[in-house]
Amino acid sequence: MNPTNTAPAKHRHLIIMLLLALLMILTVAAIVTTSVIILNRTTREHRTQIIENTAKLAATRIDGDKVNGWLQNGKDEAYKETADVLESIMHNTPFLQFLYVYQIKEDGCHVVFDFDSVDEETGETVEASELGDLIEFDESWAGLIPTLLAGGEVDTVETRDTYGWLLTRYEPITDANGKCVCYVGADLSMKGVHDYVAGYIVRITVIAAVFLLGCFVLGMRLYMGARRADEMDSLIERQRRDKQLTREIIEAFAKVVDLKDTYTQGHSFRVAKYTEMLARELGCDDETVEKYHNIALMHDIGKVGIPDSVLNKPGKLTDEEYNLIKSHTSRGYEALENISLMPEIAVGAHAHHERPDGKGYPLGLTEAEIPRVAQIIAVADCFDAMYSNRPYRSRMNYEKVVSIIQEVSGTQLTPDVVDAFLRLVEKGEFRDPDDHGGGSMESIENIHSDQKTGI
Numbered sequence: 001m002n003p004t005n006t007a008p009a010k011h012r013h014l015i016i017m018l019l020l021a022l023l024m025i026l027t028v029a030a031i032v033t034t035s036v037i038i039l040n041r042t043t044r045e046h047r048t049q050i051i052e053n054t055a056k057l058a059a060t061r062i063d064g065d066k067v068n069g070w071l072q073n074g075k076d077e078a079y080k081e082t083a084d085v086l087e088s089i090m091h092n093t094p095f096l097q098f099l100y101v102y103q104i105k106e107d108g109c110h111v112v113f114d115f116d117s118v119d120e121e122t123g124e125t126v127e128a129s130e131l132g133d134l135i136e137f138d139e140s141w142a143g144l145i146p147t148l149l150a151g152g153e154v155d156t157v158e159t160r161d162t163y164g165w166l167l168t169r170y171e172p173i174t175d176a177n178g179k180c181v182c183y184v185g186a187d188l189s190m191k192g193v194h195d196y197v198a199g200y201i202v203r204i205t206v207i208a209a210v211f212l213l214g215c216f217v218l219g220m221r222l223y224m225g226a227r228r229a230d231e232m233d234s235l236i237e238r239q240r241r242d243k244q245l246t247r248e249i250i251e252a253f254a255k256v257v258d259l260k261d262t263y264t265q266g267h268s269f270r271v272a273k274y275t276e277m278l279a280r281e282l283g284c285d286d287e288t289v290e291k292y293h294n295i296a297l298m299h300d301i302g303k304v305g306i307p308d309s310v311l312n313k314p315g316k317l318t319d320e321e322y323n324l325i326k327s328h329t330s331r332g333y334e335a336l337e338n339i340s341l342m343p344e345i346a347v348g349a350h351a352h353h354e355r356p357d358g359k360g361y362p363l364g365l366t367e368a369e370i371p372r373v374a375q376i377i378a379v380a381d382c383f384d385a386m387y388s389n390r391p392y393r394s395r396m397n398y399e400k401v402v403s404i405i406q407e408v409s410g411t412q413l414t415p416d417v418v419d420a421f422l423r424l425v426e427k428g429e430f431r432d433p434d435d436h437g438g439g440s441m442e443s444i445e446n447i448h449s450d451q452k453t454g455i
Contacts, residue, residue, distance in 0.1 A: 269297065
């Protein structure tokens with residue numbers, strides 16, 4: 001090798017690396033910016049569609065031939081029934097702030113229906129107007145008054161006034177002769193749009209930053225390792241650093257998974273810790289323990305591909321949603337299967353919901369067909385699913401958790417792994433130091449019966 005060519009070659013490699021890093025940063029920045037613009041536009045279009053559909057639905061529930069009679073003679077049974085229907089629409093429409101029905105005349109708005117609401121800015125109750133009350137036109141109506149007086153249709157209006165940031169839709173109601181007798185007004189709050197978009201920006205920025213940081217740091221390590229490839233000491237150091245880097249990148253992506261699922265914050269790290277404890281108790285060597293720890297950190301990586309609306313749904317999941325969440329095992333396997341640095345890393349994500357009795361998923365493996373690391377992660381995962389606090393429930397009683405895991409040994413969990421778990425329980429290694437008793441004693445027939453914690 002010509003020594004005079006070594007330095008320029010090294011500089012060329014460094015320049016190429018820096019250019020690639022800059023290109024990646026610009027590409028990610030462009031993707032983030034574009035996705036935020038699309039999300040903002042889509043969110044606005046979605047809320048516009050909600051307000052238009054709500055106003056039209058409410059309009060179909062009002063008999064236009066009765067409006068003048070109500071204004072002249074007061075409430076009757078038909079009025080009360082209509083009011084109940086409109087109030088139900090109001091309370092069951094997401095983001096809907098106000099719903100009202102006005103008859104528009106030269107002197108102002110004559111109230112036909114109105115309902116109490118809560119001002120999102122102050123949190124105070126906005127009391128409804130009564131049937132027949134007259135409300136003067138405010139400034140926001142200035143451009144709409146001629147059309148409304150003529151009984152015409154108006155487009156959805158966006159306003160920012162004392163009532164907050166609103167999308168407003170006026171839908172005409174006609175009598176049997178086709179004459180407009182009043183309008184349904186529906187106001188949809190836009191207050192949460194900025195918060196929703198800001199939250200999305202934070203999540204996608206974190207993911208992008210972790211990815212870029214991982215790629216950049218890994219590239220730099222490889223570059224430095226290549227320069228000292230002929231020196232054994234440097235090779236050993238590089239291997240140690242690469243191992244540490246792998247752990248850091250895996251932990252970073254595990255944090256991304258936990259940030260994605262608001263119900264299971266810290267779940268990946270706790271499962272990895274429990275997996276390491278079980279592996280040591282089962283006699284695994286240090287290298288295997290470390291490998292199993294990393295695999296366990298990534299066992300739920302497939303959840304990144306599950307929509308937030310399903311993953312963080314506060315209520316009970318539908319069968320379709322439950323099957324979608326179950327697909328996180330296959331999604332995780334597809335994401336990890338081509339990582340040559342640690343070929344087995346995809347195994348934990350793919351098989352940690354398999355069961356010895358063959359009733360698990362996604363492949364229905366039985367007993368020894370289940371990879372060893374997946375057998376261990378399954379016990380750790382089930383323990384944390386029951387013995388951790390969630391936003392919608394407190395953790396289960398410790399003794400209850402232990403008894404359930406013991407009961408499902410051989411059916412849902414591998415017996416010798418459960419035995420190792422019980423030995424550690426006897427040593428007091430699984431119990432939270434802050435646990436002084438208590439916790440839920442609710443009977444659970446199946447450790448996967450709680451969809452949010454069991455999958």
